[in-house]
Amino acid sequence: MNAITAVARFSFWRRASGLKLLGPSLVALLPCLMMAIILLEEPIDAFDLYRDYMVPATLYFVLPLVCMFIMLPVLSELYEKGSIGYLYTRPAPRWKMLVGMYLGAFAATLPVFFIGVAGPMLLGLASSDSASFGEWISLSLAIFAILAIAGLAYGSICIFIGVKTKRPIIWAFVVLLGLGSTMGSLPGAGQEFSLHYYLISLAYKWCGITGSKTDLFSPLESVASVPESLFILFATSAAMMAFTAVAARQRDVL
Amino acid sequence: MSAPALRCESLSRWYGEVQGLAGLTVTIESGIIGLLGPNGSGKSTLMRLLTGQIHASRGWVEVLGERIIPGTYDIFRRIGYAPGEDVHFESERSVDFLKLMARIGGDSAQQARERADKALELVGMASKGSVRLNAMSKGMRQRIKIAQALLFDPELLLLDEPLNGMDPISRRKTLDLVRDMAEKGNTVILASHVLHEVEGVTDHMLLLHHGRLLAEGRLSEIRELIDQKPRRATVRGTELSKLGASLLADDLVSGLEFVDDGCIHLDTRNLPELLERLQIAGEEGLIHSLETDDQELEMIYDMLVGGSAR
Numbered sequence: 001m002n003a004i005t006a007v008a009r010f011s012f013w014r015r016a017s018g019l020k021l022l023g024p025s026l027v028a029l030l031p032c033l034m035m036a037i038i039l040l041e042e043p044i045d046a047f048d049l050y051r052d053y054m055v056p057a058t059l060y061f062v063l064p065l066v067c068m069f070i071m072l073p074v075l076s077e078l079y080e081k082g083s084i085g086y087l088y089t090r091p092a093p094r095w096k097m098l099v100g101m102y103l104g105a106f107a108a109t110l111p112v113f114f115i116g117v118a119g120p121m122l123l124g125l126a127s128s129d130s131a132s133f134g135e136w137i138s139l140s141l142a143i144f145a146i147l148a149i150a151g152l153a154y155g156s157i158c159i160f161i162g163v164k165t166k167r168p169i170i171w172a173f174v175v176l177l178g179l180g181s182t183m184g185s186l187p188g189a190g191q192e193f194s195l196h197y198y199l200i201s202l203a204y205k206w207c208g209i210t211g212s213k214t215d216l217f218s219p220l221e222s223v224a225s226v227p228e229s230l231f232i233l234f235a236t237s238a239a240m241m242a243f244t245a246v247a248a249r250q251r252d253v254l
Numbered sequence: 255m256s257a258p259a260l261r262c263e264s265l266s267r268w269y270g271e272v273q274g275l276a277g278l279t280v281t282i283e284s285g286i287i288g289l290l291g292p293n294g295s296g297k298s299t300l301m302r303l304l305t306g307q308i309h310a311s312r313g314w315v316e317v318l319g320e321r322i323i324p325g326t327y328d329i330f331r332r333i334g335y336a337p338g339e340d341v342h343f344e345s346e347r348s349v350d351f352l353k354l355m356a357r358i359g360g361d362s363a364q365q366a367r368e369r370a371d372k373a374l375e376l377v378g379m380a381s382k383g384s385v386r387l388n389a390m391s392k393g394m395r396q397r398i399k400i401a402q403a404l405l406f407d408p409e410l411l412l413l414d415e416p417l418n419g420m421d422p423i424s425r426r427k428t429l430d431l432v433r434d435m436a437e438k439g440n441t442v443i444l445a446s447h448v449l450h451e452v453e454g455v456t457d458h459m460l461l462l463h464h465g466r467l468l469a470e471g472r473l474s475e476i477r478e479l480i481d482q483k484p485r486r487a488t489v490r491g492t493e494l495s496k497l498g499a500s501l502l503a504d505d506l507v508s509g510l511e512f513v514d515d516g517c518i519h520l521d522t523r524n525l526p527e528l529l530e531r532l533q534i535a536g537e538e539g540l541i542h543s544l545e546t547d548d549q550e551l552e553m554i555y556d557m558l559v560g561g562s563a564r
Contacts, residue, residue, distance in 0.1 A: 006357035006366075010346075017345060082339035086402065089305045090358040091331040097358065249325045253307035254269075 011104025257319025422536030
């Protein structure tokens with residue numbers, strides 16, 4: 001475990017030290033800002049606004065961008081600079097280093113997701129009459145859990161892209177925003193091929209959103225069950241990390 | 255009988271149309287081996303193949319009796335490798351970088367700390383453990399690269415252009431370290447494009463050119479054939495006019511050219527003696543950096559390939 005924990009700690013501080021989380025945190029607070037503007041202009045209940053509009057917005061926009069900002073560069077940077085050679089010439093299997101990098105970077109996304117969830121909750125608590133403190137906490141914990149599970153799944157995809165391709169940004173846009181957010185928000189059978197379908201399904205079940213007020217996104221025609229969603233998301237994470245290990249053996253360090 | 259340090263058979267690597275290494279067949283038993291060649295000759299490609307960082311297009315390589323392919327890892331407890339690339343773990347303190355490298359190898363936090371301290375001491379950086387890598391000079395980072403290669407007391411040390419950017423004192427200490435390693439019975443492969451750097455520690459060399467093994471054997475045999483063509487050293491430091499005058503007076507330089515206040519070109523027909531004098535000046539703190547051209551190596555190439563090397 002020494003190798004995994006050491007690399008995970010290194011990876012976490014590499015992503016979280018200094019002001020590196022400032023950009024992703026500002027992105028995570030965009031729904032909070034939108035919520036504040038709407039609350040100033042519309043007589044709408046803050047709890048409903050957050051649950052029905054901002055939770056999907058967070059999942060569709062904030063989640064992929066945060067994953068790309070934090071998790072994509074973890075390995076792609078080391079490959080670009082050739083520094084990965086220092087790690088791969090250690091007496092430890094490569095998969096341990098990949099898992100350590102993945103877990104460390106994933107841990108760095110958690111404070112950002114926390115900020116993205118805590119901001120709207122505090123704003124809502126300050127302005128809403130209809131929902132109790134307990135309801136806000138329960139909703140916030142649910143969305144935080146969904147974001148964390150999503151971070152594991154999309155993070156593993158980012159790690160794979162970082163090892164497999166030499167143009168990680170382009171591929172990340174295609175996969176996370178194209179196949180993820182966009183395909184997951186379009187009506188039709190294709191929706192089920194997007195991880196977002198399962199994330200939104202979890203949001204339906206755990207956060208109680210129905211999509212009925214969401215004009216931006218197509219409501220789900222059928223909702224996946226919680227076990228099915230969790231299985232798909234965790235299996236994707238595991239499969240992508242296995243593919244990453246194969247890609248790391250195949251890719252030359254130049 | 256122990257396995258040879260290195261054995262390659264028809265080892266080749268192409269980068270698309272470009273030939274990085276072509277059909278290298280060689281066996282190295284032990285000692286210090288200079289891997290010489292100009293930039294692009296295949297030195298770094300060979301180093302990467304020896305450490306399983308790239309796939310061979312053809313052929314195979316064994317290091318300390320173990321076949322090396324990408325993903326091989328146990329052997330790195332016996333091999334220390336200092337890559338040619340700079341250390342890009344910028345914000346890490348040097349001791350933390352070394353601890354990380356040791357912990358990846360399976361050490362506990364305490365063991366890693368001990369190994370890191372020992373390695374820093376070996377490269378003369380014991381007092382620089384808390385300095386961040388991005389605050390270090392290139393020469394200091396070179397020594398940290400060597401320190402990480404020494405962490406596990408390797409039987410085989412692979413150094414890719416280790417003296418680049420080092421001041422004269424660091425160069426001497428590094429070469430002393432290489433000699434010490436060899437005296438303990440270890441093998442060191444030292445890649446360089448500057449002949450006299452390697453010549454200072456070994457007479458055994460592999461000469462690569464355009465990815466091919468041009469020569470292998472005793473440098474002294476070839477060296478005797480080199481004529482006394484002038485060579486150039488570029489020195490950066492302080493009180494250079496005084497130094498230049500003294501070198502002229504002692505007939506060690508045939509010409510000198512001041513580039514600016516802190517930089518001087520010295521032309522000489524006796525490079526080894528000039529370097530010895532500059533070494534002494536370096537130890538007095540007058541010299542910050544020293545570079546020599548690789549004309550010597552080019553001359554050897556000219557002799558070996560009939561003037562068509564370049």
